[in-house]
Amino acid sequence: MHDFQYHKPSSVADAVAALGSGEDATLVAGGMTLIPTLKQRLAAPSDLVDLSGVADLVGVRDKGDHVEIGAMTTHAAVAASPDVPGCLAELAGNIGDAQVRNRGTIGGSVANNDPTACYPSACLALNATIVTNSREIAADDYFTGMFETALEEGEIITAIRFPKPEAGKYMKFENPASRYALVGVFVAKTGGQVRVAVTGAGQDGVFRATDIESALSSNFSPDAVDSSTIDVDGLNGDIHASAEYRQHLIGVMAKRAVAACA
């Protein structure tokens, strides 16, 4: 690990100021991705701005038709919250292992937009709103590519708002080695609208499976998935899964998610 300046602000405003102070400053939330990257010397920021001292960013708030989750809320806290919709709590409870769930945060995960992370699929499928220190971004506009987001320099996620679905289920097929999502499919029905988001499989990161969405909109049943197509172009291939195998798994996971919703 290379040396860096460490900052631990207690407010979002101070965090923004600290971010601007270094020539190559970066935020650290739970550090579940960043710390290993630093240790392997794959990143060498000048300044590290630790958000764990900003108390306002932690917590789950029930807002009636939606739930607002502070960016620094850990996966374990989301999994344990009675206010969080069951499908989202279950997703959080199956991320990584106990150590990761007690350190890793929803804001960190969504800001990093790892193409194999679970949370991005929940954001898309539940039509979440990403709230930052300067604006609100619809999930559909937020995820812009692998490890790429709509966040601008100096912009900090403060919370994420999830509408409460009538039904929802996330099915993850784990990479046998890393246990990240080899393919994860989140199916949700909210306000009568069906949204299906796929993580782990896309070359550009998380995406909506629109063909499956329209098939399910007219017939919300596992069989409807069979009649839809998933384009193999744009899917990832690696030693664990070819693009064709991922294409197949998207269908299987989608069917299982729909079956679990019923």
Added chain:
Amino acid sequence: MSETGIGASVKRKEDKRFLTGQGNYLHDIERPNQSYAYILRSPMAHAKINGIDTAAAAAAPGVLAVFTGADTAELGGIPCGWGVNNKDGSPMAEPKHPMLAEGKVRHVGDQVAVVIAETYEQAKDAAELIDVDYEELPAVVDMVKAISGDGPLVHDEAADNLCYDWELGDEAEVNQAFDGAAHVVSIDVTNNRLVPNAMEPRAAIGEYDKATGEYTLYTTSQNPHVIRLLMGAFVLGLPEHKLRVVAPDVGGGFGSKIYHYAEEAIVTWAAPKVGRPIKWVAERTESFMSDAHGRDHITHADLALDAEGKFLGLKVYTKANMGAYLSTFSTCVPTYLHSTLLAGVYTTPKIYSEVKAIFTNTVPVDAYRGAGRPEATYLLERLVSKAAWELGIDQVEIRRKNFIPKDAFPYQTPVALQYDSGDYDATLDKALELADYAGFPARKAEAAQRGKLRGIGFSTYVEACGIAPSAVVGSLGARAGLFESANVRVHPTGSVSIFTGSHSHGQGHETTFAQLVSETLGIPLDNIDIVHGDTNKVAFGMGTYGSRSLAVGGEAIMKALGKVTDKAKKIAAHIMEASEADIEFKDGKFTVAGTDKEMAFGEIALAAYVPHNFPHDQLEPGLEEQAFYDPMNFTYPGGCHICEVEVDPDTGVVEVVGMTAVDDVGRVINPMIVEGQIHGGLAQGIGQALLEACVYDEDGQLVTGSYMDYCMPRADDLPDFKAATTETLCAHNSLGVKGCGEVGAIGSPPSVINAVLDALRDRGVSDIAMPATPQAVWKALKAAETPMAAE
């Protein structure tokens, strides 16, 4: 049976310190004024080094020294411990394995330079300033391409990248057996390359004492005396009396810590140059690219059978990957530890085996838990199951029909070994009962209702361990003896220190060996210490591997204990004024037959060290004995592993739902420790069959260089094991013990794959390679559904 003697499940004495963080592992050792080494490794699989500029690194903060191959070229290479000859009798190709690369790098991770600094971080920072002028060369990873005649050469002195082309048996004679055969069943199998992944990474500290001229190497080794011999005699030219090697608590080895590694020589050689102790500890990434890998065979085999399914002959053609350099025991693994096991538990009368050992631009390959025997067992048991399916014979029946019967021992196989004892029907019968084989059809039907494909797979195996009779291995090319030493030091008040040349790195020797002493001398475990892992304390030792610690090291202890009790009896006879023939020794007491005279073991010990009333005319004072033990033969554990799996046809996921292992490991000293060893072996066997694969791309880059891509077995990948033992005693050692450290990893992989194939057979799948990952199973199912599309 005493509560602490042979056969008792005594809790492990060493666990208290391990579980409370009091273990003394290498990184726990801090030497005064210690410095730190960082090894710069090659990022390329194959490249010429046109120059290395170390000036900036040498000037960096905290740096004490920077060395490259130019500084160490005059020293010896890392030696290979076993010479194998070609078919024509000529010796194998044995190119130099330099401590630091000399003009060329040959695999990703090859060591190029070492930076020694005040702190590890400073050494690592400075290494980034080293400018290596690499000229990249085409790399060769694939064994078939390597020997094709137009592949790049890893070493100029190894034509066609061939290390050796070796054979065992007479091919023409075996062909005759095939001529009369009713059936010939053929198979092609790959034994996947594995990364050993010991929990504790390799590490070393080199130290030099200017006053005495003595070097000390602390290292994570399974055999410190062997390292002293290899490094002292062949690499650095240091005499044994000026070189101490210490292997303290070591966190797992599985074979990967047998070998002498360059880093050990580097820190020892450099210590006097910088005038400081030097510590090096591998990062996990380095472990992946510098610990010797395991397995990596490609084999074609043909089995000839008569009309009833009796085996008539076997021909086996194997390509074995050596990697870029010859590691210590690499050359004997595919030959003398593999081809000699090809009879398995069967009466196959004629066997031929050919092995081509091949250099590639990959990490060196060497013994890994089982070493050669898992490769032989996998090949044989896949082939036997395939024959049963092709001929329509029951999986159990074909095995029973060909078993070496229990009254046929000692049994001379056609591939050099003579098995001393065994009862293969007994292990099979017990396994069938434990696995409830009779209930399998009902379980399969029930699984089908849940949409799952259920299969059952068998492996009946034998292995050769208790390595090894020195004269035999010497005649086969071993450059070392494989005996073991033990010293029993009885202290004046009757407590005992045992100095053993075996080395425990997880096996529980401190408990098992103490049980031997407690049984023999009748003293409590707390009065017994097992000392190992230090060449200045233990007289000599060949170390721990090949499931040899109890069968060879334990026997040496028994032999030394025998000398102690013989002498103690003489002392007791003198003091109690009786004839030696009338002295009985039982439960720690010496008695005179037919009288009430008795003396405790501790009283005799005191008399030996305070020899006021002592038979000085016959004996020397003191009570300490040394013994060396060289076994007469290998030992031959065997058994039956039955695996049951369920396959999800939608995703290809294989779940191991049952794993039964019945092993005959000879007499069991501590049943709990034996069961633990078998569990660990099964986990690694299932890991190889379903999860683990070391993958290189065509350019020689290690694709599975971390746990993100290299899949280790975890608890939730494994079922509750049903493990049991049967017992036939080893016929040539006093304890009757055979060895249990490797049987789990040797026997289980074919049982898992045979179970997967049994599950998929109805869907038209007849072959699948290890590891049978979800993707591999899905692809096999898809190819079977649409045979044309698969081609």
